[in-house]
Amino acid sequence: MQKSTHGGVRSGAGRKKNSGSFKEKTKVLRVPLSLVDSIQHSLKVYRSQIRSNIELLLPQDSPKSVDIPIFTSSVQAGFPSPADDHLEDKLDLNKYLIQHKEATFFVRAQGDSMLGAGIHSGDILVVDKSLQAVSGKIVIAVVDGDFTVKRLHKYGGKITLKAENDAFDDIKISSDSELIIWGVVTSVIHRCG
Amino acid sequence: MQKSTHGGVRSGAGRKKNSGSFKEKTKVLRVPLSLVDSIQHSLKVYRSQIRSNIELLLPQDSPKSVDIPIFTSSVQAGFPSPADDHLEDKLDLNKYLIQHKEATFFVRAQGDSMLGAGIHSGDILVVDKSLQAVSGKIVIAVVDGDFTVKRLHKYGGKITLKAENDAFDDIKISSDSELIIWGVVTSVIHRCG
DNA sequence: TGCTTGAATTTTGTTACATTATTCAAACAA
């Protein structure tokens, strides 16, 4: 039997640090069983964000603690509550664009698949996670782990994510693909420059 | 040296199952460092809920919009016809009491410290977690791990949780006590029995 | 009868471990 000689010392080889799905160190935590599912759901979404290189901007107000909301609506364990001072009567834009501060995020759009809907690459999308994702809305969705912005169509029990650009294909949601509606796009901020 | 004879078999002794702070089994999960803080914050709140034996009722999720006719006129000559589909003068209690469905919870009040504000023990409180906890609001707060319902007072940088009943003392928030504003009470449902 | 004590048992935060995934240069083939 010929011994392969591919072997030998390979200094410099090996997996790189922070090459995991979170791109950072991890830690083990003990949590109650009833929260396991929702935490894991959140981790899955979080992973997708990172994988898709999504730039997530939280509504200004919580400057330092970048709290990614952990628990989605069905869980009662609380969100961090920013019980700050009140500012009031200023900056109408926030009030105008944001209905649910706790559920609103800004996402920078990538790609041109939604040009027809006025969404250019680089635009900032105002996303409300608390809105019902009804047919016809433009949604941020996670399909099989990948983030995408499309218009949601539900018809006859079939779900389709439609691109608003002929150069892009629609995404038909088959029964074995995984769809997570992450939020509904309520506004688009496009900067001319 | 006298050997104490307290020892010996003690069948039946030992810590009881599910006597931990979650009152259920736990599991270890590996999570990214950047989420550790917010998860632990949520766990702390969750623990407080359990410790205080809070009865948490989530808004009914899909009860098909419970429309109850409003009797606006002083003359209630007959019931409005249910066939009178075309809405407008109908009130959906859910819609009326709940502004942010994702952020709204019902909590059953315990104790009489807020009698003056019309909150009786056993009442159901509608709590909106997305509202700003400004001075003067009745809030659900977690003070050093304990749930409580009080009126929030901020004055000159000092925070006080005021009971609405002379038999109860106010809670002054010192700098080393921990205050988490859990939500703002928007309505009280009192059942006459 | 009531208080003290420590054995029994569980919780809980952390470490250890085994398996999997990833990376890359040496070895090989063209």
Place this chain on the structure above:
DNA sequence: TTGTTTGAATAATGTAACAAAATTCAAGCA
């Protein structure tokens, strides 16, 4: 030379194991 294959090196990741702390309660004591 240039590209491809291979497996050693290294890190991620889910789970098991562990130790320390917390809790419970009956035996022993006053």
